[in-house]
Amino acid sequence: MWIKSNGCANPAGETQLRDSIMLFKNNGPEFPCPAHEREKSGYRITACGIRLDTNYPPGEHLRMTVRTKRTKPARISFGKPFWARFSPWFILGVAAILAPLYSWMALTNMTRHEAFMNQLLLEKGEALIRSYEAGARTGLGLHNWGYLELQKLLIETAQQAGVDYMVVVDGEGTILADSDPSSVGRPYGTDLNLKEIAGSGQVRWRLVPNPGGEDSFEVYRGFSPAANRPLFGQGGRISPPVDPETIRQMIVFVGLDTTPLEDIRKRQRNQSIAQGALFLLVGCAGFLILFVVQEWRTTRRSLSRIKAFSDRLVEHMPIGLVAVGNDGLIAACNRSAEDILGLVPGGVDGKPAREILPQCLLDLLTELRESGKTIEKELECPLEDGRTLPLETLATTLDSEEGTSPGSILLFRDITEMRQLKEEVARSQRLASLGSLAAGVAHEIRNPLSSIKGFATYFRERYRDVPEDSGTADIMIQEVDRLNRVITQLLEFARPMTLQRVPVSVAEAAERAVRVIAAQAREKNIAIEIKISADLPAIKADPDRLQQVFLNLYLNALAAMEKGGVLTTMAATDPDGTVQVRIADTGTGIPADDLERVFDPYYTTKPSGTGLGLAIVHKIVEAHGGDIRLESEPGKGTVVTFRIPGGKGT
Template identity: 45%
Template sequence: MHKQPRQHRLLMGIPPWILLGAVVVLLPIFAFIAVENIHRQKEQGTRLLLEKGAALIRSFEAGARTGMGMGWSNFRLQTLLSETAQQPDIDYIIVADTEGAILAHNRQDRIGDIHGGDLDLRAVSQSESVHWRIVAEPNGHKTFEVYRKFAPAGGSGMQHGRMMGMMGRMIGRRWQQGQTEQKDGRALIEPEALNIFVGLDMTAIESAREADTRHFLFMVFILLLIGFSGIILLFFFQSYRATRASLSRIKAFSDTLVENMPIGLIAVDTKRRVASMNYVAGSVLGLSETDATGSDIGHILPVQFQHQLDALEKEGRLDEREIEITVDDGRIIPLEISGTSLNDENGESLGYVLLFKDLTEVKTLRDEIERSQRLATVGRLAAGVAHEIRNPLSSIKGFATYFKERYRDVPEDQQTAGIMIKEVDRLNRVVSHLLEFARPIAVSKKPTPIKSLIEDSIKLIQQQADGKNIAIDTEIADSVVSAELDPDKINQVLLNLYLNAIESMDAGGMLSISLVKDNVKKRIEIRIADTGSGIREDNLAHVFDPYFTTKSSGTGLGLAIAHKIVEGHNGEIYPESRPGEGTTFIVSLPIR
């Protein structure tokens, strides 16, 4: 049922110009060969009959000459002619004069009749050449006639006269040497003017020629068919090569596409064996493509995959859904999986394809978004609370200052009032930081000399560094001239990082500040490194969280605000740290 359309497409795939070109090229060639061969066979047949007729004439002349020498009678000469004519394929043997009168014939009833009246017999009798023609009888029978001058004796005129006299007596005439008599008002020709005709049956040679022609035409047809088939096969071979090259390119493209897909792909055959697997699938599942190919999925794939394949076999397709799988090392990986069945053109199943994507990063981002949303809500709440707190704080600080001035003579009251003022100031700083963190960052960019900005910021913390025996080392590339940024905001970020670094080096150390330019990415990179106590690995992911701090007196908002400022510049800030060896904060900012 389905093979017929494929064959039809195969035949329809042959361009008509191929068929027409094959006919135009091959048909004239083989037609010319056929015509040439038929003509050559005809010439060969004519030459063969001509040679046979000439040989018979020579043979009869030799017999006649021998009979003359032995003194044969007229009867014996007639017998020689009749017996010679009885050979196969001989229709007749005739001896006639120049006017066509038959002097001798293998059929005696024809003696005296006229033969060859349409020929110039006198010219024939005077020529030594052998002539031929084809005589068509009324019944349609064709005879190949060979004729020439009859010369039974090549000697003296006396011998010719004797031969002519014998011929004359065969038909009731009397020949005289050198002269003739009158009979029925017609002058007899001279003895030398006789012609001989040999009629050969063409039936056998015509049959052989027709058979050869049919055989040759059959061979021409076979050769034409072979040539035609050869051209078609050549076309098919060229098409096959082109198709194979095209398929190779398509396969290379599809293999490259599958291998470099950003999602995992597993192809399974109808026996639930892995037919193909790309790199992403192998990396997610911790499998090698070489080891997995050909293996049963029940032995290498998580059981959750087998459940999805069961659903795919049942439903024919698998819409996108999220699942969690457990790999060999015990990790639980969230995946988004979908699948479909593979069928050939006849609808027969070839297998199934499963596509899946690792949602670990997506899930992490979702958690981060949810966390950020919660923090934003808390920030908005904190901002509202901060506004409500700041007014009472002003009153508390005012009363504390009043009591401190009023009770100057009471040391305990003075100390209590000072503590109140100090704590109110600290709480006011926390509220200020909280408000700054809660409100959107407003960045006013302008061309800023980076080297001057860093050198000025270092001067602000130089005294604190010297007080803790901390050396400051700077390395600023000369190629860095300026960048588009908000100098006040970036200065706030740098001061926060400097102060954190100084506070981490209680016993002194080295504060290193470097500036490099990345011409490829069009960015500058500021590195602030210390030789302090470092940050534990489990705390690195939280250093930019609001209110996260490892210091007893910190608010936990400094790095969160710094992170927000850097993000406002479309930049990045991240730490590198090893406990006991120090910490490096990298600030990456676009030049423009």
Template identity: 40%
Template sequence: MKTKISGPDRWTWFSPWVIIGSVCILAAVLAVLAVKNIRREQDFMERALRYQADILMEFLEAGSRTGMRGPGGGGRRHIQTLMEETAQQPEVLYITLVDGDGRIVASSDPQRIGGTHRLPHVAADGSLHRFIDTPQQAFEVIRAFRPWSGCNPRHRNICMERTAALGDNLLLIVGMDPSPFEAAMRQDRHQTILLFGVMFLAGAAGFVSLFWAQHYRSARRSLLDMERLSATVFNQMPAGLITTDLRGTVRQTNTAARDILKLPGGIPGRLDELACFAAVRRQLERGAAVLEEEVTCCAGGDTVIPLLVNASVIHDGEGRKAGYVFLFTDMTGIKQLEEQLRRSERLAALGRLSAGIAHEIRNPLSSIKGFAAILAKKVQGDENARALSKVMEDEVNRLNRVVTELLEFARPTELQKRRTAVKEVIEHSLRLVESDAQAAGIRLSVDVRPQELRAEFDPDRFSQVLLNLYLNAIQAMDRGGRLSVEAERHEDEWVLQVEDTGCGIEPAELPHIFDPYFTTKPRGVGLGLAVVHKIVEAHNGEIDVESSPGQGTRFIIRLPLGGAAACPSPEERRAAPSSGKTQATLTASEESS
């Protein structure tokens, strides 16, 4: 299983500072737009007030021209009347006519006539507008008063003369009331501020929402990555793992847990159905820590699996108990290694003891054998005595063979490995027991795949392994049967199987068949299979046995190919027969024929 952990993406740069900066920029833009909008409205108000003032000024100049052409001559009284009437308009605060020194010549307010009006500098042909606060807030428009400018050329001189009678450099001042416009501007300003405030909040909310969405996506992606990583670790870890709630209901199991327990119906839904874990759970409920506790679990049938269990309580975010977790490993392999270690230690001790005993026994055996030979010579006329001396000599020879086997077993195994054809070693060893097999009516078969299979091993020592296995098989088939030898290559190792159809081995005896001096034969010593096991281990191999009473026994040996054993030479390939199987069948009937 491959797990992909996503790296930085295009949203990585989207930090809170970017959000703050974006909101500030948005606020600045909206503020600039609001100020521009307020200024635009103020300019519009000033233009509107100026336009109204200009209309009134044109009206007063036109009325003055009309009066000047009339019988009364359009004097100051006529202009005063026009100003008073015109000032009755609600948007007009006052109208004043002043001379160049600021003296009021005429005014909509007669009480101000003769007074002064502070004037800014106004060009002779220009105009001026301004806001003033005294005596009240007003928008003043000031320009030169020239009623003759629009007169008919025939009456222009008359208009100029009558205007000059009022004063020099006359200026017309119109004070407009800006309050209606200002009220409208304030309302519009409030609406603008409200609008831009809403726009700011909407934009800021959009940026914040975008940040939250990005943060949510990032958090969700990180959570998914963690879930994938946790699932990968959970399922790929070699140790079994089971989690339950407080009531013992199984919530999660990984692949290793199912593989280790090997339950026919799978892992049950409740932990109480697994007695070994239920006991551990009760310890957790009592508050006891469970660290590396060895338990045995029944995996169905007669199979018992030793487990090393570590268990703990699961707590939620608030520190309350939420369930239990059980982490366990299969101790079968470790138990087997421990048993092999103990067996090796026993064998080493037994070997040293056997070597000492053998040396002590062999010396007197020579003397006993010599006395038996002397006795046989002296009692040549006594058949009973000769028979007894012959029995004594045979037993001495047998005991000497046992001592030799003891010494052989105790001696460290020294191997002379070389690249050897497997088929040749098997066939050579079978020829050594061929006559015994024929006498017992046993069929022999050989199957080597591929036929040119070669490996690095000690052919002499391995022939000793095969001979021991063959002889045991022949002795187990006292009524005839079949002895088959198969060898094949499996990747970087080769597997040899020796199978017979004899009486088989009882299940209770299987764990001890490789122990020294363990035998079920009346006259056996019990060192044959122990020597086989020792030689196989010296080759860094493994040997297993499968047997059923009454159906036969199969020994399985696994050895490394080693070196260039997997690559036969071209000559060996050309010399190899085309058939993949060689079978030899020898029976007593064929021998007699």
């Protein structure tokens, strides 16, 4: 998984951190990474992120390699832009949902509107019929009123706006009066049940085709202007008599112009189409907004998870990380950096780097700004508490998308343990080489020594009466014996060590060694202190070899305290069950230049020493599966610490 961050670029260059380091994974415990797993996994660091190239379950051993490599500026990426994720099927799906919905709404609205317009026309037609009936009813009582007057009244009524025609027919469908006088006497409405219409008095309507334009909205019902009264005026009969039965069967038809209705219907249809497009647009926009909001929430959750994971990973990575902005303020500092530099946890963010970081790292940042190139180097870094840490460092600038640099980043780690491991490996290799060489040389020397000692013994006996010659022979014999002892020690050092492991009390082994050197310590006015708890668990070790370790270390301490002092022995148990023994003296100490060679064979700072004491101690401790470390300061004394596994042994 890549963890990228806005405005960050991977550091340039490439470095491989080669020692064993610690790694947190899946909230599991930290665990060491042995060297034989060196190339199995990777830890690729960008300026603000880490790539973990491994599928190891929590608790397994793995090797973590840190590499940095320049790439393009990194940024948070979630794939395509959200608008590019819309499939055409999504658009079609939205349209398939919204189009029928709006069509139904538009159809319902148009149907309701058309029904309303039809009702208006129906009421208008009925009002015209009533008006015509009222005029006819009034005219019946006037002089000279008859069919001709009905025709005239019909023509005048039909001249109102929006009226196409008016027709009055009898029960047989013969036109009695018409707004077009030429149509009088012709049949009309014969396709209807005229007698039923005349008798019911119910207003009805229908659409009648109009060759000259839009269909006419025709309203019709029974017409009874005079009920059973004859159409006679007061001045005499003008019109022919009408049969009362004909009057009861008269029907009036009013044809209304539907052009305004069609105009309204067209406007309504256009309006509905426009509303439909707007509705579809608003609907799609609504779906789009919902989708964008959901994407925003998903992206926000993803960013939160990535940020939490990245922060946790960077916080627990075993490499110190410090980010410094162009303003000189510390933008980020993880826990490892605080531990390495001895900083106050969580108290450095936002503070000036010149007040927090040691001068060696400030100089590295200055060099980075001047060169603009990634810098990798090992530094000896003095700290405020007096320590001097060897650091492996990498400094690089951060690149933003605009091509500017928002700041710098420092990656560093304490390589003290790595140097100690290298020294141990080099020492072991030297000891192995010297041991092999010494074994061969010792065998070659021992045979001539036997001959020399034999001749020296012969000459001592022969010249017993000559003191000078006899003394010379004694010196030769003593030197041969001393040389033979050295060769014996050398052979013992060179050959593989065999241990007879039994449960051994560390306190008892120390006390036995103290009894051997007690007289010599009293002569030099040296106080001996043994601070070992009685409940310290026993270890499985070779008792003779363990006593030899104590004895050799005690003898070296006595040799360093010619003017008296204190020899202290302490022991404690580590959490893993390992027993740790510390032997401290207040002697002259060892120069710093000699510390790296004190465990080498035949290296000694004493005029009478053989240089094998500490080398043998080192070999015995390693044979028990332990390790030994020596710390010394000239004029203040020396502390030797060795660790041997506890009861189970190895």
